[in-house]
Amino acid sequence: MLAAFLGLAFFALDRAFYDAAESSLRERLQGYMYAYLAGSDMTRSGNLIPPEVGPDPRFDQPAASGLYAGIVGARIIGAKDQIWHSPSALGRDLPFTADLVRGPPQFSGPIQTPVGALFVLSQGVDYNSGAKNELHLTYYVAEDSRALREQVDVYRRTLLGWLGALGAVLLLLLFAVLRWSLAPLRKVATDLARVERGTQERLDRSYPLELAGLTTGLNNFIDAERDRVKRYRNTLSDLAHSLKTPLAVMRSQLETGSEGEKLRWTVLEQVGRMDEIVAYQLSRAATSGHQTFATPLLLEPYAEEIVRSLEKVYAAKSILCEFDIDRAARFHGDQGDLMELLGNLLENAFKWARRRVLLTAHPLPAGSGRRAGLDLVIEDDGPGIPEDKVVHLLQRGVRGDERVQGHGIGLSIVQDIMKAYRGELHVDRSPSLGGARFAVRFGPR
Incomplete structure (x- = not known):
C-alpha cells in the first residue's frame, strides 16, 4: 500500500509539475508574441x-538558439515569399506557413520538426491604418522542448530521490510501529506457550487495556477447564470411595457363607445403594460449570416446564407457584445445569410448602464486567429451616454417598453447581411467606 x-504521489506530482x-x-511565449x-x-x-x-x-542568434519567431503576411517589408523569420529561424524548416484568422492565441506542441520538437504559439492579427489599408498577419513564436524536458527530468530525479528516501523512512517507521504495537500480542502468545508447557499457571502479566478483555477471557477459560478436570477427578475419586462400602458388604456376605435368601436381599440392597451412588455422582460430573463463552438463557421457559411437572407430582397439595422474573434476567451457563438447579430448589419448595411458592429472578448490574x-x-410458606441447622444443611460431606434428609434433598448437587459457577447460596427464612428462602447469586463477570 505504501509503494x-x-x-501515485510521484505520478500526480510529476503531472502537476509538467x-x-x-x-x-506558454506564458513566456505569449510575452514574446x-x-x-x-x-x-x-x-x-x-x-x-x-x-x-x-x-x-536568442531570437537574434543565427545559430540554433532554441527560440524562433516568424510572421506570415502579404505585405511585409524585407520578407521573402511573404514570410518573415527572426535571425535564429533563417534557413530552417519551421511550421510557420499557416494563415490564421484573427482570434485568440493557439498553443500546440511538442510538434516534431526537422530542428527538433517545438512548442508553438500562433495568433492571427489584423492591422488597420485607414479605410483601404488593412493588413492581415499571422505571428508565430516557438521554443525548443529540450529545456522543458531537461527541467522535468531534473525534477523527476529529485522527486524520485526524495520519495524513495521518504518511502524507506516510512517503511522503517511502520516496521517499528507494528513491532511495538504487536509486542503485547507476542507476550500473550509467549505466555500461552508457557501455560501449555505447564511452566506458568495463568496469563499474569500486565497487558494493555485493548487486550485486557482477551486475556481475562483466556484466564477464565483456562480456570474453567482446570476446574472441570479437577471436578471429574474428584467425582471419580468420590465414586470409587463410595462404592467401596457396598462392595465390602457383599464380599463379607459371600465370604461368611450367608444363606441364599439373606444373601439375595443383601445384594439387592447394596446394588440399589450403588445405583443411587452412581446416579448421584453422574449428576455431579454432568455439571458444566462456569463457561466463559456461554449463551445466555431465559429463565421463565425452563421454570414453567419444571413447575408443570411438579404440579402433577404434588397435585394433591394444590400449590400455587408464582413468578416474578425480570425480562432481562439471564443465566450464563449450560441448560442442564439450569434445569438441575431450578429442579432441585423448586422440588424442595413444593415438598415443604403448604400452599404457595414464589420464584423471583433479577439481573445484577454488569458494572465493569462483560455480562x-x-x-x-x-x-415457600412451609415450616422453614431452623437457623441452627442451616450451616449443617449446607455442609458438603467428605464421603460422596452421604445424604441430608428433609430440606437437604438435592442440595449437595446444588452446592456443586454453585461451586462450579462460582456462585453463592444462602438459606434463611422468607420474610413474606414465612417458610424457607433459598437465595442464589451469580455475580457479574
Whole structure:
C-alpha cells in the first residue's frame, strides 16, 4: 500500500509539475508574441515593418538558439515569399506557413520538426491604418522542448530521490510501529506457550487495556477447564470411595457363607445403594460449570416446564407457584445445569410448602464486567429451616454417598453447581411467606 501510494504521489506530482512548466512556457511565449506585436509597425501604404530586435537575445542568434519567431503576411517589408523569420529561424524548416484568422492565441506542441520538437504559439492579427489599408498577419513564436524536458527530468530525479528516501523512512517507521504495537500480542502468545508447557499457571502479566478483555477471557477459560478436570477427578475419586462400602458388604456376605435368601436381599440392597451412588455422582460430573463463552438463557421457559411437572407430582397439595422474573434476567451457563438447579430448589419448595411458592429472578448490574449477574430466590410458606441447622444443611460431606434428609434433598448437587459457577447460596427464612428462602447469586463477570 505504501509503494502504491508513493507511486501515485510521484505520478500526480510529476503531472502537476509538467503542467505548471508547460503553462509557464506558454506564458513566456505569449510575452514574446506581445513584444513582437508591440515592436512591429505599419507604413502609410499598408506595409508591415517587422521588429528589428527580438524580446530575447536568442531570437537574434543565427545559430540554433532554441527560440524562433516568424510572421506570415502579404505585405511585409524585407520578407521573402511573404514570410518573415527572426535571425535564429533563417534557413530552417519551421511550421510557420499557416494563415490564421484573427482570434485568440493557439498553443500546440511538442510538434516534431526537422530542428527538433517545438512548442508553438500562433495568433492571427489584423492591422488597420485607414479605410483601404488593412493588413492581415499571422505571428508565430516557438521554443525548443529540450529545456522543458531537461527541467522535468531534473525534477523527476529529485522527486524520485526524495520519495524513495521518504518511502524507506516510512517503511522503517511502520516496521517499528507494528513491532511495538504487536509486542503485547507476542507476550500473550509467549505466555500461552508457557501455560501449555505447564511452566506458568495463568496469563499474569500486565497487558494493555485493548487486550485486557482477551486475556481475562483466556484466564477464565483456562480456570474453567482446570476446574472441570479437577471436578471429574474428584467425582471419580468420590465414586470409587463410595462404592467401596457396598462392595465390602457383599464380599463379607459371600465370604461368611450367608444363606441364599439373606444373601439375595443383601445384594439387592447394596446394588440399589450403588445405583443411587452412581446416579448421584453422574449428576455431579454432568455439571458444566462456569463457561466463559456461554449463551445466555431465559429463565421463565425452563421454570414453567419444571413447575408443570411438579404440579402433577404434588397435585394433591394444590400449590400455587408464582413468578416474578425480570425480562432481562439471564443465566450464563449450560441448560442442564439450569434445569438441575431450578429442579432441585423448586422440588424442595413444593415438598415443604403448604400452599404457595414464589420464584423471583433479577439481573445484577454488569458494572465493569462483560455480562450481568443473576439473583435467584425461591421461597415457600412451609415450616422453614431452623437457623441452627442451616450451616449443617449446607455442609458438603467428605464421603460422596452421604445424604441430608428433609430440606437437604438435592442440595449437595446444588452446592456443586454453585461451586462450579462460582456462585453463592444462602438459606434463611422468607420474610413474606414465612417458610424457607433459598437465595442464589451469580455475580457479574
